[in-house]
Amino acid sequence: MPFETHRRPVFPVDSPADVTALVELLGQAATDRELSETLYDHFDYVAGAHPEWFRPHQERVILELLSGFSVPFGAMCVLLRGAPDHCVEHLAARPARYVLEVLAAIGTEAALTVAADLARGQRGASDLEYVGFWTPPAGPLQQRFSSHQLAVERRPVADLAELLAAEHPVGLPLDRVVRDPETTPVNWHYLSLRAAALPGVPAWPAEHLHLLDTHLSWGVTGAVGEDGRWHDESVEAGTPDDDDERDNDGPDGRAMVVLRPYDDTLTYCNGHIMSTPDVFGTVGGPPIGVYSNPSCRSCHRLMFHVATVTNHLRGDGDGFRSLYICETCHLTTSAASNWN
Numbered sequence: 001m002p003f004e005t006h007r008r009p010v011f012p013v014d015s016p017a018d019v020t021a022l023v024e025l026l027g028q029a030a031t032d033r034e035l036s037e038t039l040y041d042h043f044d045y046v047a048g049a050h051p052e053w054f055r056p057h058q059e060r061v062i063l064e065l066l067s068g069f070s071v072p073f074g075a076m077c078v079l080l081r082g083a084p085d086h087c088v089e090h091l092a093a094r095p096a097r098y099v100l101e102v103l104a105a106i107g108t109e110a111a112l113t114v115a116a117d118l119a120r121g122q123r124g125a126s127d128l129e130y131v132g133f134w135t136p137p138a139g140p141l142q143q144r145f146s147s148h149q150l151a152v153e154r155r156p157v158a159d160l161a162e163l164l165a166a167e168h169p170v171g172l173p174l175d176r177v178v179r180d181p182e183t184t185p186v187n188w189h190y191l192s193l194r195a196a197a198l199p200g201v202p203a204w205p206a207e208h209l210h211l212l213d214t215h216l217s218w219g220v221t222g223a224v225g226e227d228g229r230w231h232d233e234s235v236e237a238g239t240p241d242d243d244d245e246r247d248n249d250g251p252d253g254r255a256m257v258v259l260r261p262y263d264d265t266l267t268y269c270n271g272h273i274m275s276t277p278d279v280f281g282t283v284g285g286p287p288i289g290v291y292s293n294p295s296c297r298s299c300h301r302l303m304f305h306v307a308t309v310t311n312h313l314r315g316d317g318d319g320f321r322s323l324y325i326c327e328t329c330h331l332t333t334s335a336a337s338n339w340n
């Protein structure tokens, strides 16, 4: 079975009937925390590999079984997406702590409108920003990530020529990604992604988006023009406690990535796919939801989450590295966070 769980028992997930059996357990899971945690891993796998097996149960789960239904937010977006409006009305009539996230995950115009009205009346707007939804002063919530998730798989490159020709290179020389390598606070290239290869990501003025890093801060922002290279950089306040050696700044640190669809060839474990060999992150999907996400330094809208990888993609630092853009202001932010 291409999913792993450290929790017991393990149920089969090999057919639509198996998913029906999992759904039947949700009533019991509402009061059985251990069972709920076990089902978390199972439904995360269903969302990644066989979301169509869950579809017939969507309404019943929302209307009757929600309190036992615990999944990573990205999986919730897949499984509950597009639920009919009477489900939205049902949720709006009984607002509870988790209802905002469920409405955001449903993602229809009706759901996003109701959620925005609820969020503006309480402190829910900031909670929603953790999972990638922005509450504008008026109108429905705005989803600030692509619903189309892809796995980031690392592959070796033979030499600099192959690196420079790669669609999504890892470990580029800095002068390829910033205009002024002498004055920039950026000192590390993680990954460049070819914008046109990223479904659901807004139009971008340059061919590539760059995920960069600095030892000076938890986050660094740059403006981008048609040449694609960062300029006018600014760093967030605060210095990471990070004295790791950047010892991979040589041929070994160079690589490329390929983007793989979510399916049953990935390993799903603890709410992520990074136990899959050579997979170090995700393009698309919501931000990881543990840390607050950047707002644009110019227009102040929540930035669009493009990708999150672990530092192991190009051994440096410790934790997650996330790429965000403001497609309106042509600004890019790379955010770093330690393992929590």
Ligand SMILES: [Zn+2]
Binding pocket: 296, 297, 298, 299, 300, 301, 326, 327, 328, 329, 330, 331
């Ligand atoms: Zn902006």
